[in-house]
Amino acid sequence: MRRSRFFLFLSLAALATVVFIILDGCSANGERKVGQTEKASFPVINEAYGIIQENAVYPVEGDMLIEGALRGMADVIGDPYSTYLSEEEAASHRESLAGEKVGIGAEITRSGNKYIIVAPVKGSPAEKAGLQPYDEIVRINGEALGGLSLQDVVKKIRGKEGTAVSMTIYRPDLGKHLELKVLREVMPVKTVQAELMEERGQKFGYIALSMFGDESAKEWKKATDELIVGGAEALLVDLRGNPGGYLRAVGEIAGSLLEDDTVFAYMQDPRGMLTPLVTGPSEEFQYDPKLKKMPIVILQDKGSASASEVLSGAMKDLRRGFIIGNMSFGKGTVQDTMELSNGGEMKLSTHKWLTPKEKWIHGKGVEADLETEQNKLFTEHIRFSTEVYSVGDYHDDIAYAQRLLSGLGYTIDREDGYFDESTALAVHDFRVESQVEEDSIMDRKFFGALREKVEAYRNDRKNDKQLQVAVGYMHHLLSGD
Numbered sequence: 001m002r003r004s005r006f007f008l009f010l011s012l013a014a015l016a017t018v019v020f021i022i023l024d025g026c027s028a029n030g031e032r033k034v035g036q037t038e039k040a041s042f043p044v045i046n047e048a049y050g051i052i053q054e055n056a057v058y059p060v061e062g063d064m065l066i067e068g069a070l071r072g073m074a075d076v077i078g079d080p081y082s083t084y085l086s087e088e089e090a091a092s093h094r095e096s097l098a099g100e101k102v103g104i105g106a107e108i109t110r111s112g113n114k115y116i117i118v119a120p121v122k123g124s125p126a127e128k129a130g131l132q133p134y135d136e137i138v139r140i141n142g143e144a145l146g147g148l149s150l151q152d153v154v155k156k157i158r159g160k161e162g163t164a165v166s167m168t169i170y171r172p173d174l175g176k177h178l179e180l181k182v183l184r185e186v187m188p189v190k191t192v193q194a195e196l197m198e199e200r201g202q203k204f205g206y207i208a209l210s211m212f213g214d215e216s217a218k219e220w221k222k223a224t225d226e227l228i229v230g231g232a233e234a235l236l237v238d239l240r241g242n243p244g245g246y247l248r249a250v251g252e253i254a255g256s257l258l259e260d261d262t263v264f265a266y267m268q269d270p271r272g273m274l275t276p277l278v279t280g281p282s283e284e285f286q287y288d289p290k291l292k293k294m295p296i297v298i299l300q301d302k303g304s305a306s307a308s309e310v311l312s313g314a315m316k317d318l319r320r321g322f323i324i325g326n327m328s329f330g331k332g333t334v335q336d337t338m339e340l341s342n343g344g345e346m347k348l349s350t351h352k353w354l355t356p357k358e359k360w361i362h363g364k365g366v367e368a369d370l371e372t373e374q375n376k377l378f379t380e381h382i383r384f385s386t387e388v389y390s391v392g393d394y395h396d397d398i399a400y401a402q403r404l405l406s407g408l409g410y411t412i413d414r415e416d417g418y419f420d421e422s423t424a425l426a427v428h429d430f431r432v433e434s435q436v437e438e439d440s441i442m443d444r445k446f447f448g449a450l451r452e453k454v455e456a457y458r459n460d461r462k463n464d465k466q467l468q469v470a471v472g473y474m475h476h477l478l479s480g481d
Contacts, residue, residue, distance in 0.1 A: 212245025244306025332362030
């Protein structure tokens with residue numbers, strides 16, 4: 001039976017989405033629990049199964065009943081991190097941290113009952129095939145999408161490398177339907193973004209980690225090598241919005257920054273026994289020794305969770321780095337995952353993880369050394385809408401637009417989703433200044449222009465308050481002021 005330890009977190013960027021972060025290793029007590037489960041016998045379950053199959057007025061497939069029973073057993077524990085995953089769900093979660101994915105390379109969202117292309121990835125099969133923002137997906141391989149969830153639509157688009165998916169899309173700008181074929185390709189998943197920054201004549205490396213995936217340690221090695229060659233004297237590590245990832249990736253990265261034989265975390269079993277996680281020479285990479293001496297500044301926020309907190313907790317307790325931003329998410333439990341005979345997996349919280357000072361951050365988070373609030377335009381999830389709203393309407397899309405308009409400096413009397421006269425004036429002014437067709441309504445063109453304006457605002461680093469504070473602190477470290 002394959003077993004692996006993983007971190008699990010609740011995604012803050014998606015509605016009601018639970019994302020599971022798989023870690024390496026296995027726990028001895030997990031074998032004991034599996035053995036007990038295998039020996040147990042519960043005739044009442046078979047009894048209930050038979051009663052439902054024979055007497056229920058609403059027919060249910062037997063496999064669905066089994067799935068429901070498995071989910072129920074996990075749910076009754078009352079732990080949001082203990083759950084049952086079907087075979088398909090388990091495969092999907094493993095893919096989420098893989099080094100590459102097969103797909104078409106397009107962000108898709110649901111607006112009302114429509115499935116909209118947000119944007120094709122540059123150079124992706126979607127872009128090559130001609131997909132554009134705001135294209136509405138009407139049919140996939142000739143099948144209408146009515147009644148499907150966004151997840152179902154994504155599943156239909158995915159497939160084997162080298163195969164094509166046929167899509168019927170409606171393009172609003174043309175007012176007509178188009179038939180497109182998109183070839184599925186393998187696309188690398190990049191989790192590390194790096195840049196050499198210079199402040200008042202001092203150079204330092206900026207590294208953003210989106211998650212700790214399969215290839216993150218390799219990407220980290222490449223990025224840090226290039227930064228050191230470029231003359232970086234310190235590192236600014238951005239963990240904001242990082243939901244976690246593989247423990248081996250955290251261990252590799254922590255090991256590149258800490259001296260060998262340093263405890264960077266502990267695992268605690270149900271009996272309270274502690275097992276130290278210790279840094280050591282990398283089996284795969286030869287990191288530049290300068291990394292172990294470089295000043296480190298870490299950026300984190302409430303979206304920094306799980307494995308991210310292992311790194312920030314270690315750097316804080318060991319006084320190896322200075323943390324700027326907000327309190328992190330607070331995910332301090334570890335799960336074991338065990339395959340079941342139906343191809344699914346049962347994941348259970350079996351351990352706690354503790355910082356080097358043996359602190360349990362669960363439900364609390366890792367505290368920032370310098371608390372810094374972010375501009376609210378950076379904390380808003382950017383969405384698409386194809387609906388039309390005017391004075392007197394009430395909707396969450398309107399509240400969303402009101403918040404963004406307020407953040408951009410427009411005068412708004414309310415942000416509760418009611419389209420009042422002050423909102424109409426702000427919408428009118430925004431459309432005029434953005435060179436969108438003059439009007440006082442929120443429509444597709446308005447939401448598209450609003451998205452572009454906010455993205456441009458975010459791309460200007462001068463507006464990133466937390467980053468600016470971190471850059472200032474970095475200058476302080478390097479200059480010795």
